[in-house]
Amino acid sequence: MEAKLVKGLSLKALVDVEKNRVVFVESEDDLIDILLSFLTMPIGSIIRLIRDQPPVVGIGCMDNLYESVENLDVQFFRTEACKSMLLQPRNGAAAQCASLKLTIDDSEPLQYFCCESEKCTISQHKLLSHYRNAICGCGRLMSRKFDLTENKQLLLDARNRGVFVKGLARMIVSDELKIMPPGTATSFSLLSNLGLTDGSTIEERVFKIGVDQDPDFERFLKSDDHKAMLISPKVAPGFKLGNQPLGVEEYKHQQHFYYSYHIGYSYAAKLTCQETLLPSSESDSFRRTLLSVMDPKLHYMDNATSSGGFVIESTMFKVTDNLIITPISPMSGLTVLSKLKVPFSDIEERVVHVGKEEASRLLVASFVTKSALTNAFIQKYPKQE
Template sequence: MENNNISLKAVVDKSNNRVVFVESNEKFVDIVFSFLTMPMGSVVRLTRNRPPAASIGCMNNLYNSVEILDKRYLRTEACKTMLLYPRNGAGNECKNLKLVINDGVQMRYFVCETDDCANSNYKLLSHYRNAICRCGNRMNWGREVKEREPTRVVFDDQDEGVFVKGPIQLTISYELQVMPSSTPDLDATQHLRSKETTAMLVSPKLAPGFSYEGQPLNIEEYMHQPYYYVITQGSGHFVTSDEMLIHSGEAISSSVLTVIDPKSPCYDNLSTGRGFLKGPAMFTITDDLTITPLSSVTGLSAIRKLKVPFSDLEEHIVYVGKEEASRLLVASFVSETALTNTFLLKESEQGS
């Protein structure tokens, strides 16, 4: 059985019972760096039941709201899975970590149940079960994905890292500042694998299919890699993104597949840009980002729970643009009163 333990040399301040710094090779630093690539939904899911018990601002409430939200408010069945088990845009790189922490949904490949629809008709591919093909049938036919055999990942002293060039010894301080043992600032050109992997850490993008038009933070998403549906001489069918396999002796035909937008229903699944929720719809959002469908009951119960007299209530109209969305994002990480910090505190600052 493969040993996935990583050895660290720790310097401990015994009087304060505190780790001052640790020394390790690139394999541990790769794991720490991979935290920067994780979607927030994965971070909440992986940490909410792990010691030390702590909430990440309002994010736990936001995650729980999606968990209990009735699927009739979502545009497709895949939307809830995408929010609760989001894909990592750097997922292919993170698969090569010595310790894989993210337990998200494995990438899957589905084509239409109708014979030859993927080969000669609509030629669609879905990463989620129960998507509806444009012919009207469900895309529940899971297909094998064939790629050339990758080089086996062997963790020894001569391995290069995933994000970090190896072999190398690095120092990680107690506040997770990473430094080579010989120099004070980590040099990206010298110590990181490539410009592409560096960008995955400092400017991560969303996984393909997770973005939508009008997103106020304007976070980019990676593009889908090309996929091909291949029929072989033995009547076998497989999906691949490796063009070399298409030209192998066993392949007799192939077609380029279009990956559908998992957030869009069958009549619109080739277009992109729509969000996760079905509209028009209204919701109640409390200060701690607990979200429920709007009703007179939920509004009154929230007021009673907070013990706020009706005479003290005022109605304000607020607007959300890029600045407000950024403030809300920050507040949701560090505060349990995200709406107050975003809107009321901003008004107070302007007034002063």
Template sequence: MEWTIPRSRDLAIAFHFLQGKTLVQFIISAFSKNATIRLKMLVDREHNRVVFAESQKDFVDILLSFFTLPIGTIIRLLRKQPQPLRMGCLNSLYEGLENLEAAYFKNDICKNMLLRPRNPYADECRKLKLNIDDTEPTKYYLCKNYQSDISRGKHLHSGGDSLSIFGNMRCKCRQPMDHEVCLEDNGVEKEDNGDEGVFVAGTSTFIITDDLQIMPMSTAASLALMKNLNVMDMKALEEMNFDVTLEQKLYHPDLVCFQRRYPIQTSRLEDISIVDKKIAFKITVRKSIQKVLFAEAEEDFINFLFSLLTFPLGSVLNFSGPTSLWGSISNLWSSVEDCNYRYTLRKNDGFLYSVYIGTLTTTNTTTNHYSSNRISKFISVLNSKSSTSPMGGGYMTGPSTFMVTDDLVVTPLSPISVFSFLESQNVPVDDLEQRMVSMGIEEALRLLEACFISQSALTKVFVSQKGSKQQK
């Protein structure tokens, strides 16, 4: 049996998390011509269920590439679906970002960085047979002064040599960085991996369960799965082959839906260091129902909220742990983390174990190798959030104060807008209460999780928080 999918940027991947009840539902879109992926499935006809599927590296590479997608990319792709799906507060957070004027950002580039965040494994994902990420490849730019000095054979001082991943950004010498250049990876030529997979070893073959557990192929594993599913009659089993290609529209739930049956309960709060200082802000609560109506926050809290859109999905799972809230994607993550599975990963990639962010504060600069004729030297990527320092800072300019609704819509704070909002909510003045709250590591992680599962993220995290200070 052959099913085909369109070569269209409009169809991508649909992640559907309905509080852990529905799992991963995806429509794959790709750009490479004549690519084909084969899946062999063992189906239990008596109970109308997939026992497991067999696949080589190509399909597993696609599944693993989900973890590299930034949350903002997932939201953007979800919105392109014929029936757009919503993920908690993340859609409203993204929409608020879209509607916010550019004047509130440090420069014109910052807003685009958040709306179309970079995939940390973009180069690897472009090697996939079916690539679900439509983000444009990263380009690098130098200013004309740097380009002119290189053309004259001059070596520049190592202390101030920078490039940009965005065209027309201002260099530290105040010139536009609009000369595109090519980079080498630290001066080392990338090895040719031949038939190797993108994220897994080239000869690896896998068993994929209906709830997205992945394990190396073995008879013992397949027999154990049939025993766990209480499959007694071998005559009820049927083998089905599926070829996924790229010419006509595909949407077949029997292929693309996996159902979660085995919830996982783990937590990694103690392993994560997200914020190095507490962020304080004011919330306005409707007393009668104990619900946050809105928050008044400065740019540090807004930087945190918008930065969530840049996190790869693997980062979020690394922070929160693969809980049952994530459905089958948790099983996929746990499969990769399992020690018995690690040998199938390409050793040089360190994949997934580096797809996370250990802190939400400023990180070290990235050093790249640029060569032109005989000139070869190391230069740093200029942080687009600051045109004067590679270290940069947040996305938002300050001082600024913003209004953040319970579902994380961010707008500039205005008394008139606040009164209009309260009127739309039909809230009596004597039912309002203001409180000062603060966000540290624990609250940040709870807010991160609440963004995915609730449309009342602020209420979920801060109204029930012990120790919230009530303003008198």
């Protein structure tokens, strides 16, 4: 796992040397922003980042779910982009996390592709894709890659440097990752909770490195929008499903993408992003076209009423108790029963309903057990007489 590290990130820590444990660390906004950014990570990114790191531990059935997607042939997904979206999901707060001094998320930055035909981009379908080789409305591949040109204002005030918390905010972080405003009473409380009655076993150390909220913690956050990113993170645009029983919302930050070009000079074309809608450009040599961002889960000509899922709707899949997903076949069920050594006489068919409650139970079970389906449905749907 590679981490992006900026020189000079260090922590002052209070250590209980007798029990070899950290009591708490003091840090300004850099570490706090890094810790808070963990809350914005999609589950797929978390599984990918930790799966090969020692100690190697599984997270319930989630590692099986991730590996199932890896093993599924791309033909079972609605578009080529769908598999990539699941294995390397986008972070709804990616723009904010890009400013962190250290990040363990090695996901590639957002990319931008237009149709092979410049004429189509300028005057016909006017589409933009975040994934290479999506199918344009004209039938051509969207393979022309652009770098986004942005106008960023340099902020010199140190108070604006933080990502989620205000710059220069100094906080205390306990060993169990509680983030609290600094204070003598807070420090003594942490020491007392650990059974430390004097300073004989305490020493101060400096660590160099590559949430529960206190009622006073909100005043250290940059804005209510930044607070919402942490407490109620949303999926990145394009990742929302049409039929989502958990009610997960999509990040709706309004952005307008413009394809700008000079008449007769296609090499001068550039892609820009603006927060506000710009008036049309009608100069003699300069033109600007507003582009529409494609849903990567759908082909352009797909039915607009489609649910917009990741896999092809007509395909049937088998999901085992530990969430291994494979395409269904006449022999697949028999293979599972054979491996589990279950007599056919002990098998019965049941139908379950999956609403918000059931989906929530399944999500929780998938994190804490290797028998997610059993824990999510058997207790709720006991055997009928």
